[in-house]
Amino acid sequence: MVSKKAYTAQASGIGRATALAYARYGALGLVVADVDEPGAQEAAKEAKQQATNPDFTVYALCVDVRDFQSVEKVFAFAVDKFKRVDYSVNSVGIAFAKAFIADNSLDLYDNTQNINTKGVLYHTKAAVEVMLKQDPVVIQGHDRVRTIGRGSIVNVCSDASIIATPSQVEYNASKFAALAITKTAANEYGASQIRINALCPGPIETPLLERYVAANPAIRDKLAVGTTLGRVGDVDEVADSILFLTSTAGSFVHGSTVVVDGGLANNVPGL
Template sequence: MASFQTEGVAIVTGSAGGIGLGAANALAASGARAVVFADIDIARVQESATASKKYATNPDYEARAYQIDVTSVESVNGVFAKVVEEFGRLDYLVNSAGIDVANYVPVPDVDIADYDKVLAVNSRGILLCSQAAIAAMSKQDSRSFKTITGESRDLGRGAIVNVTSALSYAAVPGKVAYIASKHAALGITKATAQDTAGKGIRVNAICPSWVRTPMFDAESKKFPPIGDFIKAAVPVGRPAEPDEVGDSIVYLLSPAASYVNGIGLILDSGLTLTVHLGI
């Protein structure tokens, strides 16, 4: 449907792989004019940007790859300035850069340096990138969309989706830094949505449970029983695929979600229906 088209310019952080890559490719497939792949790993993100062209549906599609450190004000502002200079506007931001804890340990044994590192990427990074995006979006004209009835719908100046986690609403043992960072990310989402609604900028979060990504593979090595737990607890018996999360992100960015603001959309196949199983 036309209302699910995202025809503007997007920046996706953490897009060398995982959910970020799934989101960036989904944006290309849904008609984006340009997708900027931004990641700390410049070699991998360049490959991802080049490969995205085979999914693009906009004949004028352009893909760019930039190295970004989402914990650095200078790095973030530099990338966003380049994008606005080249394309004239920024319509969508997907904050997908994220890391997990180094080791699963109880709170008394947490390495504070690891805690600070996780919070810096997973929550500070979202705030810094959101600040840069809002500064750019606030200066540009609103866009509109013609509905199926022929009426014009105001889409505002831009939309942001923060990739958080089902653990923005819950907790598991041994991951206090990750859980704290994801609770903070959802809080940033809600606070930002309040602050920017009057500017015509929507802000939402996607909150998936397990997704088949490199981070999930690493988690499986740290905690081998996770595979059996997922089969028992998740109604469909498997993790989500990155492209499934990407499709939900596109929805939140698209005209179809023009009245959706400040939510955390749980994407868990009904896992919360079976939480009594524990972990």
């Protein structure tokens, strides 16, 4: 399904699962970048072990998405090694269940916007700058040719991009903004044949969720009950949706908010 050169994030959780899925589905090249460099190296090592393409190459880099130059360097590295970047996936994010607005920390608010919001803007900007310089790709499909464009970007947003759960104003604000950035970029660059979509997970079993529920483990059960499937999701269920969006199969999906949440955002509690 995937034979292209990808830049993908990150070392942990959804990003790590996505990197491994690219490797398993036959990607040719991958850059795993994270502020946690040893984690990126570990994910790259695992990707190499699981890769099905004999020519698969993977690199691990350190990036801090709060710094635009740091993000640009990763894309410049990928272009240097692979000559083009077909996919860009940003799944960086932080989240802490804290308090209602009156008791919430302003420092936490600022740091969350820097990582979750500016990070998405910087990542999208750096990816678009590279993709605009690439030729669009046209492939021969089963019956007819298919245009798959200059590249495909997926920003991992959240159910918190569309619903405002109490006690996490900083996270909700950052994720509504991340969705707005993604949709704006889709409107700006669709005509340039760059596909851009938002992937909004619900509760997914990752280190982030572990930290989120650490102070109050009962939240995990509440999250599971909030989905109509009655459970928390698995990282591979998100990774597979990301691969769909970036693959040929998703060639006409653009500007979409793809919700992968077991029905949580659609749920009507008490009915």
